[in-house]
Amino acid sequence: MSVTSTLTSVNPRTTDARDSRPAGAGPALRRGILRAPVYLLLAVTSVLAVVPFLWMVVASTHPTSELFGTPLPVLPGGELWANLARLQESVNFSQVMLNSLGIAVIYTVFSSIVSIMCGYGLATYRFRGRGILLGVVLVTMMIPMQVLLVPLFQMMASAGWIDSYQAVILPFLANAFGIFLMRQGFLDFPVSLIEAARIDGASEFRTFYRIVLPVARPQIAALVIYTFISQWNAFIWPLLMLNTEDRYTVPVALNTMIGMSRVDYSGLMLGSLLATLPLMLLFLVFQKQFVSGLLGGAVKG
Amino acid sequence: MRSRTLLLPAASLAAAALLAGCAMGGGSSAAPVVLDPDAKVSDEITVWSWDVAATALERLGAEFEADHPGTTVNVVDVGYDNAYDKLSVGLQAGSGLPDVVTIETDRAPGYINEFPAGFVDLTPVLGDAEADFDPFKWSAQSDADGALKVAPWDSGTVGLFFRSDYFVDAGIDPAAIETWDDVVSAGETIKQTTGHTLLSLDVATGAGFQMLLQQQGQGLFDDEGDITITSPEAVEALTLLQTMNEKGLLKNVKGWDGRVTSAKDGDSAVTPEAVWWIGTLLGDAPELSGTYGVTELPAFEIGGVRTSNSGGSGLAVPAQAENPQLAAAFVEYALADADRQASMMEHEGLFPSYLPALQGDYFHEPQEYFGGQPVYELFAEQTANIPPITFTTDNAEASDIVANAVVAAVLNGADPESALQDAAEQIATATGREIAGE
Numbered sequence: 001m002s003v004t005s006t007l008t009s010v011n012p013r014t015t016d017a018r019d020s021r022p023a024g025a026g027p028a029l030r031r032g033i034l035r036a037p038v039y040l041l042l043a044v045t046s047v048l049a050v051v052p053f054l055w056m057v058v059a060s061t062h063p064t065s066e067l068f069g070t071p072l073p074v075l076p077g078g079e080l081w082a083n084l085a086r087l088q089e090s091v092n093f094s095q096v097m098l099n100s101l102g103i104a105v106i107y108t109v110f111s112s113i114v115s116i117m118c119g120y121g122l123a124t125y126r127f128r129g130r131g132i133l134l135g136v137v138l139v140t141m142m143i144p145m146q147v148l149l150v151p152l153f154q155m156m157a158s159a160g161w162i163d164s165y166q167a168v169i170l171p172f173l174a175n176a177f178g179i180f181l182m183r184q185g186f187l188d189f190p191v192s193l194i195e196a197a198r199i200d201g202a203s204e205f206r207t208f209y210r211i212v213l214p215v216a217r218p219q220i221a222a223l224v225i226y227t228f229i230s231q232w233n234a235f236i237w238p239l240l241m242l243n244t245e246d247r248y249t250v251p252v253a254l255n256t257m258i259g260m261s262r263v264d265y266s267g268l269m270l271g272s273l274l275a276t277l278p279l280m281l282l283f284l285v286f287q288k289q290f291v292s293g294l295l296g297g298a299v300k301g
Numbered sequence: 302m303r304s305r306t307l308l309l310p311a312a313s314l315a316a317a318a319l320l321a322g323c324a325m326g327g328g329s330s331a332a333p334v335v336l337d338p339d340a341k342v343s344d345e346i347t348v349w350s351w352d353v354a355a356t357a358l359e360r361l362g363a364e365f366e367a368d369h370p371g372t373t374v375n376v377v378d379v380g381y382d383n384a385y386d387k388l389s390v391g392l393q394a395g396s397g398l399p400d401v402v403t404i405e406t407d408r409a410p411g412y413i414n415e416f417p418a419g420f421v422d423l424t425p426v427l428g429d430a431e432a433d434f435d436p437f438k439w440s441a442q443s444d445a446d447g448a449l450k451v452a453p454w455d456s457g458t459v460g461l462f463f464r465s466d467y468f469v470d471a472g473i474d475p476a477a478i479e480t481w482d483d484v485v486s487a488g489e490t491i492k493q494t495t496g497h498t499l500l501s502l503d504v505a506t507g508a509g510f511q512m513l514l515q516q517q518g519q520g521l522f523d524d525e526g527d528i529t530i531t532s533p534e535a536v537e538a539l540t541l542l543q544t545m546n547e548k549g550l551l552k553n554v555k556g557w558d559g560r561v562t563s564a565k566d567g568d569s570a571v572t573p574e575a576v577w578w579i580g581t582l583l584g585d586a587p588e589l590s591g592t593y594g595v596t597e598l599p600a601f602e603i604g605g606v607r608t609s610n611s612g613g614s615g616l617a618v619p620a621q622a623e624n625p626q627l628a629a630a631f632v633e634y635a636l637a638d639a640d641r642q643a644s645m646m647e648h649e650g651l652f653p654s655y656l657p658a659l660q661g662d663y664f665h666e667p668q669e670y671f672g673g674q675p676v677y678e679l680f681a682e683q684t685a686n687i688p689p690i691t692f693t694t695d696n697a698e699a700s701d702i703v704a705n706a707v708v709a710a711v712l713n714g715a716d717p718e719s720a721l722q723d724a725a726e727q728i729a730t731a732t733g734r735e736i737a738g739e
Binding site: 236252 | 351378387390
């Protein structure tokens with residue numbers, strides 16, 4: 001800090017041209033002081049965000065009986081393997097993770113295809129009833145899930161699909177929010193690119209596949225992450241549809257660890273911790289695209 | 302303007318779908334299932350349960366299959382916390398439910414009232430055994446016409462758990478405790494000598510007020526469906542809770558986890574709770590082994606009832622079951638049999654509501670955790686004494702209003718009598734029922 005302040009006081013204008021005040025205590029120092037509350041606030045918020053996660057790690061390495069009472073453990077204990085074994089034994093966790101992964105991946109792939117194509121169509125083609133069609137899509141977003149549960153359940157029951165994966169995946173493949181997100185993105189897509197491709201004689205599908213998709217990668221990354229997370233965390237619908245323990249998804253299986261007179265918190269914490277790993281991995285892989293996707297959206301406004 | 306014409310058919314389609322949904326939701330268009338107690342059973346059933354209850358049914362399911370060749374019993378652990386979401390949607394939709402479901406005693410009256418045609422009448426199969434079951438369970442799990450809809454399974458017989466080490470330190474003989482007044486004065490001595498609070502309750506959810514009410518043979522409503530919470534018994538129960546708080550004997554905790562934590566921290570010198578609390582203590586507070594004892598729930602006056610009910614569950618056969626005959630046969634096999642009910646106590650800790658089962662040797666065995674006291678004996682003796690009470694369709698709504706009255710009296714110092722009077726008037730307005738005795 002002292003080094004920078006002496007350096008800047010030699011020639012303050014080079015460090016911050018916007019600071020019109022004369023060099024006194026050193027603008028960088030002053031700026032540091034001014035920003036201190038901001039950093040403090042950021043530090044506090046980071047701690048608030050990280051502590052629950054740390055607690056999850058700590059809790060998953062202790063027996064449940066140690067998680068009640070005071071003082072609470074702050075350091076990891078030695079029960080990780082015992083908890084893992086119990087988690088595997090009581091809910092067949094490895095199988096359940098595979099189920100969740102399978103469902104989430106299949107759902108993400110197909111739902112993204114639907115969203116991208118619908119969004120593209122609604123944004124770039126002009127056809128009669130386009131506005132109404134978009135309106136209908138948006139209206140479905142406004143119907144609360146609770147209203148849909150019983151009728152949708154009856155549809156699945158009469159199709160004989162209860163306790164099957166297609167019943168978990170199919171009803172929500174056409175995702176209104178995803179379609180809307182893609183449509184908004186494609187609205188700002190440079191039309192000249194599409195026109196150029198048409199002039200060069202590319203078919204509609206080729207234009208879409210070769211020209212549009214590569215350019216739209218950031219927004220697709222955002223869509224993929226959003227879609228995957230929403231399916232990965234989905235609880236009430238898989239709970240209603242799946243009736244066999246070996247077909248449960250992670251949230252449904254973890255829920256069965258809450259008992260009548262006992263709650264297996266360490267198992268729950270470990271399960272939740274393991275359940276966040278695929279999300280983190282997904283985020284790491286798509287991070288670059290995701291951030292630019294967010295920024296892209298912000299700039300376009 | 303053209304666009305309007307497009308929207309209209311869409312809207313009418315949606316409306317038609319909604320109507321169709323309602324029509325189907327009504328369910329029960331077919332004649333109600335009537336069980337034949339002598340029918341020969343075969344084929345397959347699926348059973349929904351949770352936690353240790355599922356473990357127990359799985360074990361008994363295998364025995365049932367061996368005793369009844371040609372049958373298959375599939376038990377699914379659907380989880381306890383959200384099993385009711387599945388049950389409610391299935392009942393509403395009229396499809397998707399298995400042959401047997403587990404329902405807690407507290408929830409049973411609500412489901413029975415809301416879905417009068419939702420469950421099979423089990424009386425033809427179990428009716429002969431009525432006298433052998435905990436009378437409270439039987440009445441709470443039957444409909445207004447006396448048809449048994451949810452077969453009684455495990456009981457929530459209440460006793461008073463106490464920290465024997467605190468009682469020794471304070472020089473109090475737990476056997477001398479007979480009334481709630483005795484408990485309050487014991488609590489004061491314990492607080493003075495050991496510094497521990499007498500008991501921990503979650504005031505926001507009603508602080509066990511309804512348990513104290515049931516101990517005196519009262520529900521929130523009487524047999525005529527009138528509101529009873531302005532009775533002298535109710536005022537006495539609420540005054541008791543208020544007194545304990547004013548004397549600093551009560552620790553207000555939040556939810557289930559708060560109560561477990563409080564027990565481990567030693568902030569509960571006594572815990573009035575059902576027999577299943579033993580499972581919680583053994584599992585979550587093993588280090589307190591040897592420090593606990595159990596006595597009967599203190600009475601409101603000498604000679605009064607010394608138990609109540611908290612929790613417990615039962616088995617029901619939905620009307621939409623594919624194989625109700627086999628389902629009912631399995632329910633009878635598992636629940637109306639002394640040896641099997643006793644085995645569920647021994648292996649899974651489910652305390653029987655089938656009274657003959659309570660004669661078994663297991664209930665007389667000394668329990669190490671309780672310093673060698675044969676605690677189950679006490680619960681076994683008290684199970685038949687649980688006072689039956691009346692439930693109505695409005696119990697859930699009334700419970701919330703009563704919980705608010707408990708908060709007002711215990712935490713905010715309102716006069717118990719006027720707090721209950723206010724609550725009774727609120728319930729009367731909300732439900733259109735009358736207040737008893739007015």
